[in-house]
Amino acid sequence: MDLFSNLALGFSTVLKLVPVNVPVLGLMPLPVNILLCFVGCLIGTLIGVLPGVGPIATIAILLPITFGLDPTGALIMLAGIYYGAQYGGSTTAILVNIPGEATSVVTTLDGHQMAKQGRAGVALGIAAIGSFFAGCVATVVIAALGLPLTKLALLFGPAEYFSLMVMGLVFAVVLARGSVMKALAMIVLGLLLSTVGQDLESGQERLTLGLQDLSDGIDFAVLAMGLFGFAEILRNLESPETRDVVKGAIGRLLPSRQDFRESFWPVVRGTGLGAILGILPGNGAVLGPFASYTLEKKIAKEPRRFGRGAIEGVAGPESANNAGAQTAFIPLLTLGIPPNAVMALMVGAMTIHGIIPGPQVMTKNPTLFWGMVVSMWVGNLMLLVINLPLVGLWVKLLKVPYRLMFPAILIFCCIGIYSINNNPADVLFTAFFGLVGYVLIKFSFEPAPLLLGFVLGKLMEEKLRQALILSRGSFSTFVERPVSAGLLVVAAIMLVLALLPSIQKGREEVFTE
């Protein structure tokens, strides 16, 4: 079986012993990759539980830590950071009623109620156990789908690729919060920003304003850290959140036998929903928890318990959340298309380490690919092992005042940006994009679609040009080729549906519930 030999390769990468020169002790063989995964999970959670710091900001802040590592180690660590940050978001949702990001919004409903009833420990416990189960399933899904999807991707011509990316962007718009038109505008703005720099073919400088630092284009990390890191600080300073930290005991962590019985099927259903939705190009992962919560509420014997601390309302969505967070890697690793802003950040991180995500990663660099897949499973296991015993520490971190947090975040971001190219000009550009991000917030534009458009922009331009050269300048190639036409039709239908007034209302309800 290919699947098993591939996973075995992954495990051998993750568990590989590397001789390391340890101070005092001398040369020692250490399982470096697994240690990196451990450290990643730990600090990912550490930063992720700080209120007001979502997964995107967490990864942006911690990115520089991976710069000195080899690509495989760096990506394994980043995967650890990602899961840590995700779980940190759920922890704040349960304990403080502040969701780290859209996917843990649902967890606040019943999770925080459970915490208020003195069952915070059980809520955190079932979230971790459900997430672990979901992680196991999702890892197998990735391993199983990775190969066939990669083969499919290699069959895609430029026209199909272009249409696929268009569909991904449309999905991202439809699933984003707020106005559809503003989200579309942000995508186009992101695409426009991606054209800054030298032209792919002629090498002409485009929109660089004569600045030499811009001739390679706008650095991805610069844009992300400005829009998410700095602009988020500005937003938080203006609207200080009220922290509703749970007082009193966390209670026992291990759910009782009855808790397990009540949450077993919600976990299974949530995992299924989350895993399937997560694969969709264009942030399907965000729908998983919502879908799971709605489903559990619909089929529950007493729907009234929901919103009052029902354990199913934590178990299902949390599993869906984690399953989706993981299967979201599938479009990235196989097609090279990041489905959401977090994955876009992973693309940026991979590019910094010299890896261009796409179907060729698996064929050219199998140890990296399978090492990363397995490290996802290991990361999930570690969350279970390290996070639960450390709950007390996380609760203490929740009380760190923002007046100390923001200077620390600032200095980390500055060091990180500077370290990418050892160029102070990058730091100045980041400040500029922080200002842009602030303006966008003031006009209630969501920055996430912009980032996604920016990341996909270069690839889209390349594929568009190739497709048009092949078709001798005729746009009909996109509708004449059946696969490409099918993708565009799906995109068009989604867009029309999203713009229909009745659906728009439903969309608002989904996101405000």
Added chain:
Amino acid sequence: MTGMDEGVARPGGALRVRNPQDAGAGLFLLAVAAFALWKGADLPLGTLRSMGAGMLPTSLAVLVGAFGLALIGFSLVQDGPGLDRWRLRGPVFILGSVVVFALLIRTVGLAVAGPVSMLVSCFATDEVRWKEAIIFSLGMTAFCILLFKVMLSLPIPVLTLSLPIPLRF
């Protein structure tokens, strides 16, 4: 009933911005589009068969502008939220501290750039307690030096004195 007339929208009257936030957003997009069109005006457009360097930037800028116009148009017919209050203090001191970091990191090094920029950023909030902020910024800088320089060995200047204009004697 005459007193009620004032509050009611008058059909046929002058156009009125009913959604200031979206109108502002539209103007912002128009400004960006105009800037991009101006800066990209010299680039060759080429043909669809072989695109020039300017084809995509120009068409994308036009699209951005079109979204701007659409937002402004809708803001005249649909009610919406007013403009948010803009505060200068946050942007000035937070982004200012970033600029300070950029200027100091090469010239004097992290040991100075760290505490100074963190303290500048503290002006952004009223909650600051200066004694605590000074100790925290020094401690945080020490931690960063330990983490990034000693443990991860990134090439960050910790303490140098290279002035932008080289001094010669």
